[in-house]
Amino acid sequence: MIKNIKTWDRIFRVIAGIILLGWGVAGGPWWAYLGAILISTAAWGFCPLYWIVRR
Numbered sequence: 001m002i003k004n005i006k007t008w009d010r011i012f013r014v015i016a017g018i019i020l021l022g023w024g025v026a027g028g029p030w031w032a033y034l035g036a037i038l039i040s041t042a043a044w045g046f047c048p049l050y051w052i053v054r055r
Contacts, residue, residue, distance in 0.1 A: 002046065004051060010042040018039070019035065
């Protein structure tokens with residue numbers, strides 16, 4: 001799989017994902033669990049949305 005996320009974007013996604021997941025676990029809104037998507041795309045280095053938009 002081709003990596004399409006830069007290093008700075010991966011760092012931002014991990015930080016934002018941890019904050020959102022923490023908020024969701026602490027009783028925040030249901031959509032805060034979407035932080036898991038940010039963490040997983042940062043771990044893989046591939047974002048399907050970027051791939052679709054660039055085509």
